[in-house]
Amino acid sequence: MKRAARMDGVAGFGIDQVADAVVGADVLRLENLDTDLPLPPExxxxxxxxxxxxxxxxxxxxxxxxxxxxxxxxxxxxxxxxxxxxxxxxxxxxxxxxxxxxxxxxxxxxxxxxxxxxxxxxxxxxxxxxxxxxxxxxxxxxxxxxxxxxxxxxxxxxxxxxxxxxxxxxxxxxxxxxxxxxxxxxxxxxxxxxxxxxxxxxxxxxxxxxxxxxxxxxxxxxxxxxxxxxxxxxxxxxxxxxxxxxxxxxxxxxxxxxxxxxxxxxxxxxxxxxxxxxxxGPQAHVAECVAELQARRDAIIAALPGWRIVRPAGGWSLLVETDRPAEWFLERGVAATPMTGWGADVAARHVRFVFSAEPVERLESLSARLA
Missing domain, CATH: 3.40.640.10 (Type I PLP-dependent aspartate aminotransferase-like (Major domain))
Incomplete structure (x- = not known):
């Protein structure tokens, strides 16, 4: 069957492959943008x-x-x-x-x-x-x-x-x-x-x-x-x-x-x-979630001194510069996303940690998992 030229260069995410490879409950879910933050009350x-x-x-x-x-x-x-x-x-x-x-x-x-x-x-x-x-x-x-x-x-x-x-x-x-x-x-x-x-x-x-x-x-x-x-x-x-x-x-x-x-x-x-x-409705919950996300960012950075992490100024993910593949992280109980295809040369040098779905207490375990 004919393949449209527009599909050239279009590749799948690494997110779903990493998620499918997760086995067991004691894995830090840092690979996707699901969140455990509470919904707005309405x-x-x-x-x-x-x-x-x-x-x-x-x-x-x-x-x-x-x-x-x-x-x-x-x-x-x-x-x-x-x-x-x-x-x-x-x-x-x-x-x-x-x-x-x-x-x-x-x-x-x-x-x-x-x-x-x-x-x-x-x-x-x-x-x-x-x-x-x-x-x-x-x-x-x-x-x-x-x-x-x-x-x-x-x-x-x-x-x-x-x-x-x-x-x-x-x-x-x-x-x-x-x-x-x-x-x-x-x-x-x-x-x-x-x-x-x-x-x-x-x-x-x-x-x-x-x-x-x-x-x-x-x-x-x-x-x-x-x-x-x-x-x-x-x-x-x-x-x-x-x-x-x-x-x-x-x-x-x-x-x-x-x-x-x-x-x-x-x-x-x-x-x-x-x-x-x-x-x-009331918007105070947005600021509350921002404060929680900032605390989670800070917990990751504090848990991994010496790692090449660029501090995010917002959002709910950060990038770690590393030559280790996503499989290496998953073997240590950390589901992370490779950044191939998320830009060009800069992206390819990084993996992504998403901090929207894991609380501070679990993120603090990164230091032991990735020691």
Whole structure:
């Protein structure tokens, strides 16, 4: 059977293979993004209450309930100071990664280049390929023990074939957080080269060490050049609900919305109701989870002195530079993910530890397991 050219270079994750190899309960599950952090209080209650409602068994509206779209608009306005029209500039999707693919399919032609950082989430890299685009990587650098955007490398990655930058902050899997000066350089590149920014905002609330939130929409001209892919899966831990969104200029959101409709029809109705309730509800639980994630990060670093670990500034994973394969870690009761395919040369030198599903007390056992 014919194989589509777009599948060239598209490879599977190492995550599921590592998870399948886990035997026994005494293995630290650091290989995937499941979480033991508590759900928002409204998530389960509203889902249960709405199960029997007729509107929870409806196809409509394909692009998401207006109430949820308005809640997303308010959520973005509170964080970024920009108000999106819920009717024309927001579409609800089946998670944030569907939003990314919808945007790419609506904007990328075969051969168009999209610049990402190295390392970066393999799911973003391969969605660029599935859309017919060519991923180009700008390597991150380490400054003061943390990952940092190399602005010169980012500028050098832009060519006459570049149409977009695809960035996360905090970035997965590195935990790199872009500074206000970094976003200013992104804005300069987008303006000078007539690019658009696909901003994966899934992790943006999960920043550590009291960092001041900042983002691309602070900079002049970027509201017209930015398309946001958002999600309930990270800051709100609602992984299984599969609710995300697209927010941006009306023309591209309209096109991406049609991609969404013809790909998935609509996000699950009852999940959309829960998402709206959570976005409208108290937000203190987000800060509580950030504090717990930061404590877990610190526990891993303290347990492994002498290991080449780059401290993440946010998110819920970190990278360890090592030539040891994932199998070596698993033999010692640590399930970790190889980073082959999660960027280029920088990613390939690392394995990933995810700290969203293991408490501090178990993470402290790393020192004995990996002695």
């Amino acid at each position: 998530a389960v209650a509203v889902t249960r209450a709405e199960l029997a409602s007729p509107v929870s068994n409806s196809w409509l509206p394909f692009t998401g309930d207006l109430g949820l779209r308005a809640a997303v608009s308010d959520h973005i306005a509170a964080r970024h100071g920009h108000v999106y029209d819920p009717r024309r500039e927001i579409v609800i999707t089946c998670g944030g990664c569907e939003a990314v693919l919808d945007i790419l399919l609506a904007t990328i032609d075969p051969g168009d280049e999209v610049v990402l950082t190295d390392p970066i989430y393999a799911g973003l890299v391969n969605r660029v390929r599935l859309a017919g685009g060519v991923p180009v990587f700008a390597p991150l650098v380490v400054r003061d023990g943390e990952w940092s955007l190399d602005r010169d490398a980012l500028a050098a990655a832009v060519s006459e074939r570049t149409v977009a930058l695809l960035l996360m902050s905090p970035s997965m899997p590195s935990g790199c957080v872009l500074s206000r000066q970094d976003w200013a350089e992104v804005a300069r590149l987008c303006t000078e080269h007539d690019l658009f920014l696909l901003y994966d905002a899934a992790m943006e609330a999960l920043v550590f060490d009291g960092r001041e939130p900042c983002g691309p929409l602070e900079h002049a001209g970027m509201a017209e050049r930015t398309v946001i892919a958002g999600s309930m899966s990270k800051a709100y831990r609602m992984i299984g609900w599969r609710v995300g969104w697209i927010a941006g200029p009306a023309p591209v959101v309209s096109d991406a919305g049609w991609v969404h409709v013809y790909n998935t029809t609509g996000a699950v109705s009852v999940a959309r109701r829960a998402a709206e309730a959570v976005l409208r």
